Amino acid sequence: MKGEERRAFLLKSLQEAHGPLTGSDLASMSGVSRQVIVQDIALLRGQGVDITATRSGYALPSSFDGGEVRLVKVRHAPEQAEEEMLAVVNLGGALLDVAVNHRAYGKLTATLDVRSRRDVARFMEDIRSGKSSPLCAVTSGYHFHHIAAYGPDASCVLDEIEKVLGEKGFLAEMLPYEVGQI
Template sequence: MTAGEARRARILDELRAAEGPLSGALLAERCGVSRQVVVTDVALLRGRGERIVATNRGYVLADAPASRPVRLFKCHHSTEQTADELTCIVDAGGRVEDVFVNHRVYGKVCSPLGVGSRRDVARFVDELASGRSTPLMEVTGGYHFHHVSAASEDDLDAVGRALAARGYLAEATPYERATFS
């Protein structure tokens, strides 16, 4: 095994063992190489079929085992309510795995999030505020979807109740439930 192959195996091991995203800088430090080498290694791993996703906080494996139940929530609110919505979810025991919209022209447009704590919420909202981008939901008038995971179905029920109590929960159509769940 070459040094590059061993490093790429280590990157996969690190991603499999991680409970959340790992930054390129952290992977570079753990492997003793530059961040650019990690970027190249990730590209090579993707090229051989590994499902590595780059999030705003680092790399994750897209096909990590789903040991937690996951539920689809359709939401609607203003951009200013984004932090409250995400905080509502994590406080009820949920982890926001992704956000996506169903655009009438582009179809499903999705981004992984991996938001599981108030700290993650603050980081995400700060990145939105400091960037030139707007939340994905703005292209659909505030309507968007989240896959939310939790330790139990009871926690997912609590997430649904909390979103409904704040008026953020929107009714998904039968088509949306069948297509996006």
Template sequence: MVLDKETRLYEIEKALRESAEPISGDSLAKTFSVSRQVIVQDISLLRAKNIPIHSTNRGYYMDAPKGFRRTFKSHHRDDEITKELNLIVDLGAIVEDVYVEHRIYGKIAATLNVQSRKDVKHFMDDIYHSVSTPLNNITNGYHFHTVFAKDEETLNEVEAALAEAGFLVPEEPFKEEA
């Protein structure tokens, strides 16, 4: 499976987060069709984003954070990204990622790990000083965030705040086609 760097970083982090045991660099290299050296560089990039990846002689692993995750579907304009992220972090939650579901390309994701207003500012500075546009632009403002919090109550507060701000897109129940 050949992935672009950002998608590969997201998938490596996800694999480590979901694994109960360490994953060797060779195994990651084989999974993502890259060299072991590329995996070492990717792990360094993830650590630079404050992702707690540990190394042992058996491979890489992450401590499983104790808490809860929920995925929220959002919709807003680009000039409302800061407000959305600040709503979440101000309630004590972490925005782990952003992804879109594209009808042709499928899921396109990026790791954020935004936990504070300072992180939001850095993220927005990166967007403003880049030739790239926010990921949600390819789906007309629709996107998803995986949000982590220490308790369900915080996630409920995040959901209420996003709904009150008009950002939350209610999930439609599955309808069987006739």
């Protein structure tokens, strides 16, 4: 497969995916190395294609569509991050991102795409190993998540997630100036 043909194949594969595809998966599907995929993704981005790199692989924004998304504000200690994330995924939700509203730096957002217990375990391993530190560490534990649920009962799932986060003491009140800022 030549370069242009392969990039067209990658784009089509990402468009048809129902979530992120890893570089290794794309390499295997294309018959090239993962490094070639990284270069192809860079070229596609250079052409204006909005490809997101997540912990779970590469995705187009449309691969997150089809569900209901809600913004929640939470606060907890760093050692409670795993409990918070498991509360969301155990009820069938996904944590799409994390954002903080820092007084000096403004809004900082990072893509998470945490959809399963396995994703939570990987994220927590990165934190525990020192590879990363939680973004909420710079805002006394306050942070925001766009959480998503899929299927006909998505709204009920999100309601239940908010209820459980509240019961655990994680849910924080959204301040008037924060609405529409995150």
